[in-house]
Amino acid sequence: MNTIFIIGVGLIGGSFALDIKKLHPESTIFGIDNNEAHLDEAIELKIIDQKAKFEDLEKADLVILAIPVDATLTILPKVLDHVSDNAIVFDAGSTKEDICFSVKNHPKRRNYLAVHPIAGTEHSGPKAAIHNLYKSKTNIICEVEDTAFKLQERALELFSELGMRIRYMNPKAHDKHIAYVSHLSHISAFMLGKTVIDKERNERDIFDMAGSGFESTVRLAKSSPAMWAPIFKQNKTNVIETLDEYISNLKHFKTLMEDGDFDAVFEEMETTNHIKDILNGIQ
Amino acid sequence: MNTIFIIGVGLIGGSFALDIKKLHPESTIFGIDNNEAHLDEAIELKIIDQKAKFEDLEKADLVILAIPVDATLTILPKVLDHVSDNAIVFDAGSTKEDICFSVKNHPKRRNYLAVHPIAGTEHSGPKAAIHNLYKSKTNIICEVEDTAFKLQERALELFSELGMRIRYMNPKAHDKHIAYVSHLSHISAFMLGKTVIDKERNERDIFDMAGSGFESTVRLAKSSPAMWAPIFKQNKTNVIETLDEYISNLKHFKTLMEDGDFDAVFEEMETTNHIKDILNGIQ
Numbered sequence: 001m002n003t004i005f006i007i008g009v010g011l012i013g014g015s016f017a018l019d020i021k022k023l024h025p026e027s028t029i030f031g032i033d034n035n036e037a038h039l040d041e042a043i044e045l046k047i048i049d050q051k052a053k054f055e056d057l058e059k060a061d062l063v064i065l066a067i068p069v070d071a072t073l074t075i076l077p078k079v080l081d082h083v084s085d086n087a088i089v090f091d092a093g094s095t096k097e098d099i100c101f102s103v104k105n106h107p108k109r110r111n112y113l114a115v116h117p118i119a120g121t122e123h124s125g126p127k128a129a130i131h132n133l134y135k136s137k138t139n140i141i142c143e144v145e146d147t148a149f150k151l152q153e154r155a156l157e158l159f160s161e162l163g164m165r166i167r168y169m170n171p172k173a174h175d176k177h178i179a180y181v182s183h184l185s186h187i188s189a190f191m192l193g194k195t196v197i198d199k200e201r202n203e204r205d206i207f208d209m210a211g212s213g214f215e216s217t218v219r220l221a222k223s224s225p226a227m228w229a230p231i232f233k234q235n236k237t238n239v240i241e242t243l244d245e246y247i248s249n250l251k252h253f254k255t256l257m258e259d260g261d262f263d264a265v266f267e268e269m270e271t272t273n274h275i276k277d278i279l280n281g282i283q
Numbered sequence: 284m285n286t287i288f289i290i291g292v293g294l295i296g297g298s299f300a301l302d303i304k305k306l307h308p309e310s311t312i313f314g315i316d317n318n319e320a321h322l323d324e325a326i327e328l329k330i331i332d333q334k335a336k337f338e339d340l341e342k343a344d345l346v347i348l349a350i351p352v353d354a355t356l357t358i359l360p361k362v363l364d365h366v367s368d369n370a371i372v373f374d375a376g377s378t379k380e381d382i383c384f385s386v387k388n389h390p391k392r393r394n395y396l397a398v399h400p401i402a403g404t405e406h407s408g409p410k411a412a413i414h415n416l417y418k419s420k421t422n423i424i425c426e427v428e429d430t431a432f433k434l435q436e437r438a439l440e441l442f443s444e445l446g447m448r449i450r451y452m453n454p455k456a457h458d459k460h461i462a463y464v465s466h467l468s469h470i471s472a473f474m475l476g477k478t479v480i481d482k483e484r485n486e487r488d489i490f491d492m493a494g495s496g497f498e499s500t501v502r503l504a505k506s507s508p509a510m511w512a513p514i515f516k517q518n519k520t521n522v523i524e525t526l527d528e529y530i531s532n533l534k535h536f537k538t539l540m541e542d543g544d545f546d547a548v549f550e551e552m553e554t555t556n557h558i559k560d561i562l563n564g565i566q
Contacts, residue, residue, distance in 0.1 A: 118492060118493070118494040119494060119495075120494065120495075120496065121495075122496075137494070138491050138492065138494070140492065165491075167491050167492075177483070177492050178492060180478070180479045180482050180483060181479060181483075181492045181493040181494075181497045182492070182493075182494065182496060182497060184475065184478065184479070185475060185496055185497045185500040185501070186496070187533070187536060188471055188475050188500055188533075189500050190536075190551065190552050190555050191529060191532040191533050191536055191555075192467065192468060192471050192529065193555040193558040194532050194551065194554070194555045195463065195467065195525065195528050195529045195532050196463045196464060196467070196558075197555065197557070197558060197561070198528070198532075199463050199525075199528065200460065200463060200464075208421050208448075208450050209401060209421065209423065209450075209460050209461060209464045209465070210401070210464040210465075210561075210562075211401040211402060211403065211420070211421070211464075211465065212402075212403075212404075213403065213405075213465060213468055213469070213502075213503050214464045214465060214468045215562055216499045216500070216502050216503070217468040217471055217472050217499075217500055217502070217503055218468070218558060218562070219496075219499050219500070219562075220496050220499070220500055221552075221555050221556070221558050222556065222558065222559045222562070223552075225549045225550075225552035225553045225556060226549070228552060229545050229546075229548050229549040229552065230545070232540060232545065232548055233543075233545045233548075236540055236543075239540065240537060240540055240541060242478065242482075243533060243536070243537045243540075244537070245478050245481070245482065246474060246475065246478045246533065247530055247533050247534060247537070249474040249477050249478050249481075250470070250471075250474050250526060250529065250530050250533070251530060253470060253473075253474060253526070254523060254526045254527070254530070257515060257519055257522065257523055257526075258523060260516075260519075262512050262513070262515065262516045263512075265512050265515055265516075266508045266509070266512040267508075268473065268477065269473050269504075269506075269508035269511060269512065270508045271477070272473050272474075272476040272477045272480065272504050273504070273505065273506075273508060274480070275476040275479075275480060275501060275504050275505065276505045278480070278493075279493075279498055279501070279502075279505070
């Protein structure tokens with residue numbers, strides 16, 4: 001794997017580039033991005049070696065797509081059009097069903113591996129790229145059987161070098177579950193941020209009274225809207241379902257409070273406290 | 284300040300004890316707690332020097348109440364009954380209006396300072412106590428003018444030694460604002476945890492797919508229900524108001540998604556992104 005293309009040189013793509021270069025100093029890392037300033041920044045930060053164009057993809061050994069999921073729907077088929085039979089192409093999108101569907105009948109479908117690394121921060125752009133972002137993180141692979149065996153192997157070897165744990169799922173199940181453990185968290189944080197900002201016009205009050213608990217709960221509201229709006233669009237049905245359930249749980253909690261049933265309020269929290277054990281498993 | 288009483292030797296009280304002992308090694312720290320096991324644990328962890336009883340409070344220079352806010356309503360007047368004229372008593376409760384009201388006409392009202400240190404973690408009990416919990420944290424003081432000047436001074440000197448930033452507010456404003464930046468975050472996290480646990484009966488799926496974003500957003504759902512149910516009870520009106528607004532914002536977001544108006548979804552997030560700057564101020 002000497003010739004590597006990163007399409008989208010932000011947090012996700014850039015972090016792949018940094019680790020790959022460290023693992024394989026002999027490789028050349030090319031960057032493609034519709035944001036010229038990001039490409040220049042990525043070169044300056046030594047995230048990529050050179051800028052490139054889609055036409056250059058024919059020489060790629062590996063192509064990583066790390067762009068908003070709506071762009072992936074059009075760019076992924078285009079990438080497959082350009083790559084050679086020996087290239088492995090994977091994306092890193094937070095949705096999988098529509099993306100897999102977009103290349104279902106592509107003649108080079110077997111060059112593509114559908115991937116979702118559960119890793120990231122609330123920051124974005126080339127400057128957000130960091131080493132070891134993927135270390136010990138879960139990597140969900142969908143429709144593995146539709147990828148050529150030799151190419152699967154090459155991608156898995158890279159994921160292993162990066163220290164990732166692999167889980168195989170079908171795209172439908174992926175999109176359904178990820179709506180709960182990732183997409184809903186983002187909406188929850190964004191709307192919490194909105195609620196507080198709307199109320200506290202005098203930001204000094206937020207600044208002074210907010211503690212680390214608020215900071216932690218609202219952290220994801222710093223995330224990139226350009227990345228997240230397309231995710232919500234593609235996973236609309238599942239995300240709306242999670243929102244329905246979340247809103248219904250909040251309403252129930254509110255009703256218990258209105259009724260003055262604070263034993264039941266206690267019970268609600270006590271039952272959910274059990275999340276400690278689940279989260280201990282994550283870390 | 285040689286004789287210090289900590290009532291409630293958990294995360295908050297224990298952390299005060301640890302720092303005070305370090306700053307004033309000559310002091311003796313007494314612990315009062317209705318949980319005998321916690322007192323033993325606190326002695327073993329060198330958080331307190333000795334167990335004590337309410338009758339011993341007459342020798343106190345300083346008394347810190349760090350117990351659930353419903354218990355504070357009955358224990359605080361009782362503490363004031365016992366202390367000498369020279370003792371300063373402060374609580375650390377997350378609500379202030381009812382607590383201030385509970386001692387409004389107490390003959391020793393001037394021995395009490397109403398305090399809310401904006402500090403904590405999602406853990407609880409003596410084992411959760413840590414050094415420097417209060418360093419660089421905001422400390423909200425209410426009705427400062429109702430505390431004897433010399434005693435105010437003594438408490439402020441301690442807060443200064445602990446590295447805290449002081450803000451003065453009236454109890455009503457405190458309870459209203461804190462509902463937004465603290466109480467609502469907790470409900471948001473608890474209900475997010477509940478929504479995901481309810482859905483994902485197979486916890487292995489949560490474990491494998493959840494990333495640091497989910498972990499961060501749901502962190503407060505590990506908090507102690509025994510501490511939080513009474514806070515919600517005491518701040519019922521304000522908390523219900525925040526929940527109404529939060530639910531309304533979530534519903535609006537859902538409607539935008541149902542209508543397929545993802546430009547508006549983008550806008551919602553873009554506007555709230557501005558929270559970055561506010562949060563940068565916190566850290």
